[in-house]
Amino acid sequence: MKKYFNDIFRSVWSVLIGMKITFRHLFTPAVTVQYPDVRLKLPERARNRLYVNMDDCIGCFQCDMACPVDCIMIETVKALPTDDLGMTSTGQKKRLWVTQFDIDIAKCCYCGLCVYPCPTECIKMTDVYEFSEFNRSNLIYNYATVTTAEVVDIKAKAAVYEKEQAAKKAAAAAEAAKAKAAIPAPATAPAQPPRPTPPPSAPPPENKS
Amino acid sequence: MSEILTPPLKTSTGRTLRTEEMVVNMGPQHPSTHGVLRLELVVDGEIVVDVIPHIGYLHRCFEKHSEAMTNYQQVIPYCDRLDYLASMNMDWGYALAVEKLLAIQVPERVEYIRVIMAELQRIASHLIALGTYGLDVGAFTPFLFMFRDRERILDLFEMTCGARLLYNYIWVGGVSHDLPPGFIDKARAFCKYFRPNIKECNDLLTFNEIFIKRTANVGVLPREVAIAYACSGPMLRGSGVDFDLRRDDPYGIYNKFQWNVVTGKGEVGTVGDCWDRYMVRVREMEQSLDIIEQALDQIPDGDVQSSIPKRIRPNPGDVYVRTESPRGEIGFYIISDGSQTPYRVKARSPAFVNLSVCPEICRGSMIADVVAIVGSIDIVLGEIDR
Amino acid sequence: MEQIFRTLTENDFLIYFLMSVIPLLWVVPYALFAVWLERKVSAHMQDRLGPMRVGGWHGWAQTVADILKLIQKEDIVPAAADKKLHFLAPWVVFIGSYAAFATIPFSSAYIGSNISIGLFYVIAVSAIVVVGILMAGWSSNNKWSLFGAMRAAAQIVSYEIPTALALLAVVMVAGTLNLQEINQHQAGWFWNWYLFRKFPFVFIAFIIYFVASLAETNRTPFDIPEAESELVAGYHTEYSGMKFALFFLAEYANMFAVSAIGSTLFLGGWNSPFGDLLGGPVWGAFWFLSKGMFFVFVQMWLRWTLPRLRVDQLMYVSWKVLTPWAFACILGVGFWMMM
Numbered sequence: 001m002k003k004y005f006n007d008i009f010r011s012v013w014s015v016l017i018g019m020k021i022t023f024r025h026l027f028t029p030a031v032t033v034q035y036p037d038v039r040l041k042l043p044e045r046a047r048n049r050l051y052v053n054m055d056d057c058i059g060c061f062q063c064d065m066a067c068p069v070d071c072i073m074i075e076t077v078k079a080l081p082t083d084d085l086g087m088t089s090t091g092q093k094k095r096l097w098v099t100q101f102d103i104d105i106a107k108c109c110y111c112g113l114c115v116y117p118c119p120t121e122c123i124k125m126t127d128v129y130e131f132s133e134f135n136r137s138n139l140i141y142n143y144a145t146v147t148t149a150e151v152v153d154i155k156a157k158a159a160v161y162e163k164e165q166a167a168k169k170a171a172a173a174a175e176a177a178k179a180k181a182a183i184p185a186p187a188t189a190p191a192q193p194p195r196p197t198p199p200p201s202a203p204p205p206e207n208k209s
Numbered sequence: 210m211s212e213i214l215t216p217p218l219k220t221s222t223g224r225t226l227r228t229e230e231m232v233v234n235m236g237p238q239h240p241s242t243h244g245v246l247r248l249e250l251v252v253d254g255e256i257v258v259d260v261i262p263h264i265g266y267l268h269r270c271f272e273k274h275s276e277a278m279t280n281y282q283q284v285i286p287y288c289d290r291l292d293y294l295a296s297m298n299m300d301w302g303y304a305l306a307v308e309k310l311l312a313i314q315v316p317e318r319v320e321y322i323r324v325i326m327a328e329l330q331r332i333a334s335h336l337i338a339l340g341t342y343g344l345d346v347g348a349f350t351p352f353l354f355m356f357r358d359r360e361r362i363l364d365l366f367e368m369t370c371g372a373r374l375l376y377n378y379i380w381v382g383g384v385s386h387d388l389p390p391g392f393i394d395k396a397r398a399f400c401k402y403f404r405p406n407i408k409e410c411n412d413l414l415t416f417n418e419i420f421i422k423r424t425a426n427v428g429v430l431p432r433e434v435a436i437a438y439a440c441s442g443p444m445l446r447g448s449g450v451d452f453d454l455r456r457d458d459p460y461g462i463y464n465k466f467q468w469n470v471v472t473g474k475g476e477v478g479t480v481g482d483c484w485d486r487y488m489v490r491v492r493e494m495e496q497s498l499d500i501i502e503q504a505l506d507q508i509p510d511g512d513v514q515s516s517i518p519k520r521i522r523p524n525p526g527d528v529y530v531r532t533e534s535p536r537g538e539i540g541f542y543i544i545s546d547g548s549q550t551p552y553r554v555k556a557r558s559p560a561f562v563n564l565s566v567c568p569e570i571c572r573g574s575m576i577a578d579v580v581a582i583v584g585s586i587d588i589v590l591g592e593i594d595r
Numbered sequence: 596m597e598q599i600f601r602t603l604t605e606n607d608f609l610i611y612f613l614m615s616v617i618p619l620l621w622v623v624p625y626a627l628f629a630v631w632l633e634r635k636v637s638a639h640m641q642d643r644l645g646p647m648r649v650g651g652w653h654g655w656a657q658t659v660a661d662i663l664k665l666i667q668k669e670d671i672v673p674a675a676a677d678k679k680l681h682f683l684a685p686w687v688v689f690i691g692s693y694a695a696f697a698t699i700p701f702s703s704a705y706i707g708s709n710i711s712i713g714l715f716y717v718i719a720v721s722a723i724v725v726v727g728i729l730m731a732g733w734s735s736n737n738k739w740s741l742f743g744a745m746r747a748a749a750q751i752v753s754y755e756i757p758t759a760l761a762l763l764a765v766v767m768v769a770g771t772l773n774l775q776e777i778n779q780h781q782a783g784w785f786w787n788w789y790l791f792r793k794f795p796f797v798f799i800a801f802i803i804y805f806v807a808s809l810a811e812t813n814r815t816p817f818d819i820p821e822a823e824s825e826l827v828a829g830y831h832t833e834y835s836g837m838k839f840a841l842f843f844l845a846e847y848a849n850m851f852a853v854s855a856i857g858s859t860l861f862l863g864g865w866n867s868p869f870g871d872l873l874g875g876p877v878w879g880a881f882w883f884l885s886k887g888m889f890f891v892f893v894q895m896w897l898r899w900t901l902p903r904l905r906v907d908q909l910m911y912v913s914w915k916v917l918t919p920w921a922f923a924c925i926l927g928v929g930f931w932m933m934m
Contacts, residue, residue: 008916011418018900021413022350022640031357032644045386047371068274068283111286111377112385125371233738255906347815347903353641413900419816420902576742577819577905 042127047112049128050103052143056088056122059096063114063123071107072114075100077158088120098144099151105131106139230258235579237266243341243583244590246564250579257579260571262564267594275554281307281381281521284554289375291539291556292592294337297323297330298534299592300379303554305460306530306541307381310523318511319383320462325396325504326366326378327461328497332403333362334535335490338587342487343414345584346423351414358406361399368392382517393505400498400505407494415491424487425478428570428582432481438566441559442537443493444586447473447486454533466503468496483585490587522549536560536587558592614707618696621884626847627658629891636892637899668836673736676833680734684727685834685841691723692849699855700775702865702879713774714766717856718759721811724849725751728820728830731842735833743830746906747813747820753913754810754817760921761804764797764928765789765860774856778864785868790861796927801861803921805890808853810913812846815898819906854890855883862886 033040042048059076076096079085085094114123133139146154235248245266251259271291275284288303289296301323308315315323340355363373368389370378378385414420430440435448445452453470455463471492473485525547531540537559544553563586571579600610631646635653638645650656672681697720698713700706710716725748732744768789769777781788789797810817820830831842858864864886865879873882904912 014416014418015901018413018417019896021409022900025642026639028642030644031642034647043368045371046367065279068278068286109286350641350899357642419904422908423902423905575905
């Protein structure tokens with residue numbers, strides 16, 4: 001019996017306390033920010049849309065490899081020794097044409113892992129967060145600064161250069177073989193120290209190391 | 210539990226009146242199932258006879274993705290997305306596992322930063338759990354008050370690492386950014402601001418008689434059942450079991466702080482009911498505030514990135530490391546085959562194990578109680594389905 | 596009011612039709628305003644702002660925009676639903692809520708129908724809502740709607756009893772069921788109101804009436820039938836467009852009807868609280884409407900403060916708390932009057 005009255009009293013009392021709190025909150029100022037009329041300033045380290053400064057990109061593929069969702073697609077072509085691609089702002093000479101640098105920002109998970117390995121700090125996360133599109137293909141950002149026509153041109157020249165290099169190498173190898181065949185092999189000569197093998201030609205630097 | 214159901218009635222001619230059990234779907238889309246969880250309820254009127262949870266609607270192949278990564282650090286964004294409401298704790302668990310595999314020590318400042326972030330994250334996660342629980346039982350206002358307070362914590366996180374929910378902050382061997390200038394003052398201001406708000410929410414919801422009537426003596430999880438089902442976290446502590454990984458299987462520097470492990474005592478009902486689990490979470494928030502304030506006072510200077518290895522190539526072997534996330538024991542079992550990619554990463558999800566006890570404690574209660582019980586288990590489908 | 600219409604036309608049917616439309620002139624704008632007010636009240640209690648953009652100043656035209664949207668929405672009827680019942684249900688619910696306005700005196704000059712059993716009529720006709728709700732739940736062919744409808748039926752029927760008993764206490768004091776006469780008995784300053792007579796019995800009866808009326812209108816803490824977090828939207832889950840708008844209108848009309856009855860019986864209705872100051876028919880309408888709006892505000896206040904009760908706890912409150920206390924009040928008033 002006592003519990004019955006106790007329950008009723010406690011119910012009424014806790015309801016009144018609750019009502020007092022909500023009534024008090026009627027008069028506290030609202031915490032809402034009226035976006036889009038008012039936009040809060042994001043902190044300095046905010047991680048939103050990616051931006052790449054192509055002048056500084058040396059085509060090292062570090063960001064491509066670091067991305068956990070494979071949203072960065074890079075393609076490079078080795079520059080000819082006669083081409084001058086200029087220097088990055090950090091003082092490095094650029095040796096690769098970056099013919100494709102696509103970021104699918106719809107796939108991007110905004111983790112920022114691509115920012116840290118960049119040697120020239122050219123890929124950054126900005127504070128832009130309003131970039132919706134109606135067409136999903138517009139969310140693939142093409143950052144490469146070479147036009148399609150130039151890309152065809154570059155690749156063609158590179159292919160020609162490769163062929164010349166390959167021909168030169170073949171000719172040099174043929175010469176070396178001929179020179180080797182001209183030396184008469186001794187019948188019972190003491191074992192000669194093995195000729196030092198020519199160093200292997202360096203692999204093109206655009207391959208992943 | 211046949212004693213709860215009405216006994217079969219007899220008509221005047223002696224035939225037995227049968228009632229049929231109805232199968233109702235609390236489907237994947239439902240305001241109260243905290244994500245895409247399908248609960249198949251077999252009900253007899255309002256009484257629930259059986260609950261069959263169906264999961265897998267949010268399976269995103271976390272474990273398979275980890276095997277496809279090129280290095281161990283790349284798995285951390287995926288760990289964020291396991292329990293997306295407690296990302297810091299997920300990252301820390303994984304980072305600890307890999308650090309154990311590599312046998313490296315992190316600098317002391319990193320330990321302090323990790324503790325501060327993990328405890329802030331615990332408060333943020335509990336705020337969501339409590340707010341949405343209030344929403345489930347019909348109280349709309351505490352939800353907004355708690356989200357307002359949570360925004361402050363997210364501002365602190367955004368200041369530090371740039372993201373508000375999925376941080377990629379705690380890396381193997383350190384953290385990605387040092388604390389920005391002004392963080393310590395802002396964090397102290399937050400602690401001071403938040404303590405009275407806990408009391409206000411208690412007045413508004415926790416000790417409201419209607420809320421007590423909805424949650425006390427509902428979904429009682431006895432101690433032995435909790436231990437048998439391997440429950441962990443507030444589920445376990447709400448049933449009166451005094452076990453907390455931060456104290457009993459220590460990691461980090463938790464032993465440097467003065468704090469208490471909170472257990473349920475059955476103050477307004479039975480030990481192990483929904484109210485106890487709710488109260489354990491509220492009191493854990495207060496304990497986390499204590500830890501944060503002590504850590505902010507004691508934090509030393511140092512370099513936070515000196516121990517981050519350039520190349521992570523652990524020796525072949527396996528390791529299981531468990532940490533205390535807001536939902537319970539999150540364990541990472543990593544098998545390394547000596548290469549830069551993990552061979553296998555398994556995440557032991559606390560909510561998955563806690564949800565398995567749901568049919569046991571829901572039988573015999575009403576539909577409204579099922580909502581209250583599932584809310585008190587505090588599930589996040591991201592880590593249940595991985 | 597009837598005299599004014601008699602000067603315009605002799606057709607009885609037309610006169611009474613016009614009389615019955617007058618509360619609608621209040622109810623519809625009031626519903627538009629009340630939805631906006633609810634959103635604003637809830638927002639400010641939760642440290643938010645609520646509607647701000649539609650119409651300029653604090654989004655006052657938000658509900659108007661909502662109604663325009665609802666009118667042009669596609670009317671979706673589930674394929675396996677019972678079409679006739681599905682169509683009729685919102686109308687039955689609305690009629691049940693609106694018919695109660697017939698005998699409520701808006702001022703000393705206007706009462707829709709001055710019958711001697713006014714209060715009895717109100718209690719009886721507002722029970723039609725139950726039929727409408729059951730029709731809605733059944734015809735939706737949806738298990739969750741059915742649940743909501745069954746709970747609503749049980750709830751409304753159970754809470755009719757404490758309502759009627761609490762009102763009975765007042766009727767004993769007043770000696771009449773005619774609402775206009777009850778109003779006239781409370782003329783004078785505010786201590787003449789029935790709330791303060793035979794203290795504390797009528798006061799407790801008032802509390803009982805207010806709590807029971809919350810359950811009648813399915814407001815929190817008794818909003819189990821439309822418990823959003825459990826049943827999506829209860830018995831009106833499967834309704835869209837204008838029919839949903841009708842349910843909404845019916846709910847707000849019901850809220851005002853019970854508030855109006857409460858203020859008529861306990862707080863003096865259209866009487867000014869200052870006696871003859873600010874009295875008269877026009878001021879009377881003002882006092883009546885503001886007392887009604889005050890109770891509507893209290894109903895909103897409670898909604899945003901309290902969690903909801905479970906069904907069996909709801910039944911417990913009705914049968915084991917409100918009804919015995921209502922009986923106690925009646926006994927108390929009876930004994931007092933015998934002395």
